[in-house]
Amino acid sequence: xxxxxxxxxxxxxxxxxxxxxxxxxxxxxxxxxxxxxxxxxxxxxxxxxxxxxxxxxxxxxxxxxxxxxxxxxxxx
Numbered sequence: 601x602x603x604x605x606x607x608x609x610x611x612x613x614x615x616x617x618x619x620x621x622x623x624x625x626x627x628x629x630x631x632x633x634x635x636x637x638x639x640x641x642x643x644x645x646x647x648x649x650x651x652x653x654x655x656x657x658x659x660x661x662x663x664x665x666x667x668x669x670x671x672x673x674x675x676x
Contacts, residue, residue: 601613601655601659602658602659602662602663604662604663604665605631608630608668608670609629609630609631609668609672610628610629610631611626611628611662611665611668611674612626612627612662613625613626613627613655613658613659613661613662614626614627614637614639614655614658615651615655615658616639616641616654617651618647621647621648621654622648622649622650622651622653622654623643623646623647623648623654624643624646624648624654624655624658625639625640625641625654625658626639626640626642626658626662626674627640628640628668628672628674630672638672640673640674642657642658643658643661664676
């Protein structure tokens with residue numbers, strides 16, 4: 601799992617299980633906030649056989665992330 605912090609949010613690489621495998625994702629949560637993180641699937645056209653492969657792909661995408669908007673949307 602990779603982590604990237606911004607002014608008001610933190611983002612981490614994540615995995616979403618799906619039919620036939622796993623999706624790479626980025627989970628976003630307000631720093632110091634409560635509640636569940638918001639998951640954003642990345643590389644949606646790709647399904648990975650293992651959770652580790654999906655997490656590695658998500659970590660690579662996380663390096664491209666520029667910021668997180670106030671509504672927790674990703675800013676590339």
